[in-house]
Amino acid sequence: MSIRSRGAGSRRRRLTLSGVLAASLALLVAPLTATSATAADAADASAGEPTTLEVGELSPGQAFMGAGELAHGDTPQENERQFVPFAPTDGVQGIDVSHWQGSINWTSVRNSGIQFAWMKATEGTSYRDPSFNTNYPNAYYAGVIRGAYHFALPNSSSGATQANFFASNGGAWSADNLTLPGVLDIESNPYGAQCYGLSTTQMRNWIQDFYNTYKSRTGRDVVIYTSPSWWNTCTGSWSGMASQSPLWVAHWTTANSPTLPGGFSVHTVWQYTDSGSVSGISGAVDRDQFNGSRDRLLALANNTR
8 A cells, every 4th residue: 555645735744051951951862873763764754654554554663643543543534634723822732743754943843833842752662763862952952842752562562661761762851841751652553453462451551560660760650642542442441540640632633622531531732633734844743732821831841730
């Protein structure tokens, strides 16, 4: 199957630091090894994210937020996907990115009204996104409140193993006013069986294991990114994380509010479209809205919420 890509015409997709802050920033960004980037990664960055997927079409490491939902048909049909008509100043606006977005002008992104961004750092137990070490500090310097996310592969290793890999390769946290807690991207498996071959009990245990380890490493509650469909199917609408993790819900819709996964009564972030546009990024990009004021977003960043 040919994969249509998110290009420019597709429907889909400041700060001077003190020495102390610069040093803490350097500690957060792990060295990128040559094995992290592949020829396929380079092609991805020029092509943009796929608009349609079938299970197994991506190579390991190429997953992005929403990839599993596309592969398993857990999203609206393309003719139903429309950009939610938020103005850039309607609510606290953000984006999420990976190497698929290519080179990003973060100053333009911030000047367009984007206040926060999460970017892919790791996947599984060995992959590090080749754009992370550029995106992470450049967003910071532009004044974007930023954080990292980990694309989970629960069938490849334990939650603790992946949480440690994430925390050691970009997912750490520091109280510098511009760093958000890390995100566990847990969604349909773009490479195979939707629930990664795990039972609901096994999946709950895996997520709790990841949470406990990340909390121990960073002192922060990991944010959970998921879709209602995946969470309800693969965790059995588990309520166990609602009191522990802020929820980032993926629900691409023209409705005024998202549908929440079973077990959650409130969301912290809403990914409302996978086909947004932002100055400084070529092609489409995921758009997100924080459920609260900028003061509350800063409280989340600074662990004072």
